[in-house]
Amino acid sequence: MLLLLLLLWGVKGVQGGNEAKEGFTLSVEREIVVQEGLCVFVPCEFSYAREKWTDSDPVRGYWFRDGDKTDRDPPVATNNPHRSVLKRTKNRFFLIGDPQKNNCSLNIRETRKKDAGSYFFHLERGQTKFNYLWNMITLHVTALTDTPYVLFPETLEAGYPSNLICFAPWACGSPTFSWAGTSVSLSSTNTNGSSVLTVTPQPWDHGTNLTCQVTLPGSGVTTRTTIILNVSYAPKNLTLTIYKGVDPATTALRNGSTLTLLEEESLRMLCTVDSNPPARLSWAYGNLILSPMQSPTPGLLELPQMHRRYEGKFTCSAQNVLGSQHMSLNLLLKRRSWSQ
Incomplete structure (x- = not known):
């Protein structure tokens, strides 16, 4: 009977449960809060016991949603090139840490409301397979409250061109910029992180509103800042x-x-x-x-x-x-x- 149990142990490897196991640790921030459409970096480190693996065995790391079955459900992120990830997190969730160096850091881009929930890290090396279920992260996705910054001269002189700059340093990826005004003719030049608007105001533009709107990629959420033109x-x-x-x-x-x-x-x-x-x-x-x-x-x-x-x-x-x-x-x- 003892021999049979040892054989079964050798086939199944080490399986992690809901409780911590000696030699297996994971250090990560448990509660993660991010605004919709923004990015978040989750530092993570882990360790595991030297059981049922050799130095030549690659270390595979995976992040799964709480409740997923690691043997059949797609992970949200992994360093395993032979494992497909969840479709809606592809190219947004990245295991940027190197599991070979005990790093399980996760990067999430263009967060969406549906991303909210709990996630756990899963390790595979040789015959060792372990779920760090006791130390999951919980992602909270809140409404976007950040607004773009607009740099502009305190006073614009009628008939003379001036540059106004709109930028969103808190955005990740390549946000889309757009301008809206009641009177000013709009012509802008956009880069990855900012937009430069050249205006030649007229006297009737004094006191009117000018709005810079930023649309974040992926989530499609928008935020804006409105200024009042002071035209001399x-x-x-x-x-x-x-x-x-x-x-x-x-x-x-x-x-x-x-x-x-x-x-x-x-x-x-x-x-x-x-x-x-x-x-x-x-x-x-x-x-x-x-x-x-x-x-x-x-x-x-x-x-x-x-x-x-x-x-x-x-x-x-x-x-x-x-x-x-x-x-x-x-x-x-x-x-x-x-x-x-």
Whole structure:
């Protein structure tokens, strides 16, 4: 009977069970957390007893899903070139450690939700076959929260090209980059880990959104970052609006217009302009620069009572670091007819 048991032992080799066995150890992080679509490296080392194998026997390592049968189910990764791996983990799960050097490290690329679960390492050498079932790893796949980084000038100048760079250093493989904007004409150059977008913004692009989206290979999950464009431009669309007397009606005037007022009639003149950075608004009477009015409304000039000394040319100027714009108005006085 003892001889029969020894013969059976020689045929079957060493079979690992759910409990640790003397001479067989495995060191690995038990809980692995990775975001969907990303990669994770799992360091792993193992040892085994010198039983039923010779130095000439190759060391074969395998990673299996919990519950798999090692004799018939495909592993998720192996260094055995004659063993097919699970179809959905092929080219994504890699046994990158060298089992010949007691290294069972696992690399997982482009993780998917379905990859979540527990896995165990299986050793084969000569007649030794052993499952390290007591020290399995559990993979947790969470939602992707990482977002791409966008490098861009704090201020873009209208009419001049600028480069914006989008990159995702946390991504593995070759992610796909795409850009989306409401106004800017998009033309980008993509590399494996980044995308360079060249834009030539216009004034109307100021304050609009620009989005860089990254799509990860394999999983197809996407993540994005949106920035708001700050486009600088010279003053434009300078407008002059007048308010006569107590009349609430307003009149928008063209540059160089002439306006006739009755003597002692009041007048308010308001300049508005579109610019970034905001333009400084000022008034001049002839060649005389008027002191800024203590008014909560920039660009507002008030003449409480029209006198002959106010006759002449008033000019409103809007100026910022990129340029200026001017608009003038000629005022004429009409004396009141006291017989009325």
